[in-house]
Amino acid sequence: MPLQPLETQRLYQQAAGQIRDLIRSGEYGPGARLPPERELAKRLRISRPTVREAMIALEIAGMIEIRAGAGIFVCDKSAPGRHTILPALDAGPSPFDLLEARRLLECESVERAAKSASNADLASIEEALVDMEVALAKGHDGRDADRLFHARIARAAGNSVFAALVDGLWEGMSAPLFHNLSNLTRLSEQGRMTIRDHRAILHCLVARDPVGARAAMAAHLNHVESILAGRFDLAASQKHERRKGGRRNR
Numbered sequence: 001m002p003l004q005p006l007e008t009q010r011l012y013q014q015a016a017g018q019i020r021d022l023i024r025s026g027e028y029g030p031g032a033r034l035p036p037e038r039e040l041a042k043r044l045r046i047s048r049p050t051v052r053e054a055m056i057a058l059e060i061a062g063m064i065e066i067r068a069g070a071g072i073f074v075c076d077k078s079a080p081g082r083h084t085i086l087p088a089l090d091a092g093p094s095p096f097d098l099l100e101a102r103r104l105l106e107c108e109s110v111e112r113a114a115k116s117a118s119n120a121d122l123a124s125i126e127e128a129l130v131d132m133e134v135a136l137a138k139g140h141d142g143r144d145a146d147r148l149f150h151a152r153i154a155r156a157a158g159n160s161v162f163a164a165l166v167d168g169l170w171e172g173m174s175a176p177l178f179h180n181l182s183n184l185t186r187l188s189e190q191g192r193m194t195i196r197d198h199r200a201i202l203h204c205l206v207a208r209d210p211v212g213a214r215a216a217m218a219a220h221l222n223h224v225e226s227i228l229a230g231r232f233d234l235a236a237s238q239k240h241e242r243r244k245g246g247r248r249n250r
Helices: 011-025 037-044 048-060 095-116 119-137 143-156 160-172 176-184 191-206 210-230 234-249
Strands: 064-067 071-074
Touching: 011 037, 011 048, 037 048, 048 064, 048 095, 048 176, 048 210, 095 143, 095 160, 095 176, 095 191, 095 210, 119 143, 119 191, 143 160, 143 191, 191 210
Parallel strands: none
Antiparallel strands: 064 071
């Protein structure tokens, strides 16, 4: 009996594969608009964030086009029989899995850092925060300083592995899926929110308040997750655009 390949696909890849197969079968032809994410989530029995991840993976693979305020459309090159080799649809780790891992690791590390960070550690963490403020003031995204802020907190926790793990999770956030979802939901435009959250975290670290530091870190990561999960609602966008069009036609 031949060995069977192990199932290693992430959930969003499995969802993207099913939608891709519908496109390949001709159920949704070139130029057709796919159902809204709420309907797809119901039909696939998965969460709407996973549907978003699947849509972005399909867009990266060139199968669909996401048009802000209009919907999701099948690309012409996705026509049945057009390709003999189908895309793998692996666009990197799930952004929401990454955030869950960060929440588990960074809430623990910041709590420990509030107890064990030296004055030099606190100064280096604040330096990273200031660097981010300067970058944003100059119109840059400040992502490098943002990453450094979190890595230095992990290092200040007194466990050398923490910083490497946090840095590895940030590396996962450089993958196409996280990058494209961030752009789609305009996460990079939330610099003021990030600075405010970072200031709250730093305040608790300086005050040697481990409980407050954990809560501040959790709140920050929850803010990031809510942006990634809540702003890409194509069904709502379509309704908004239709209302605007109706007002213009009056």
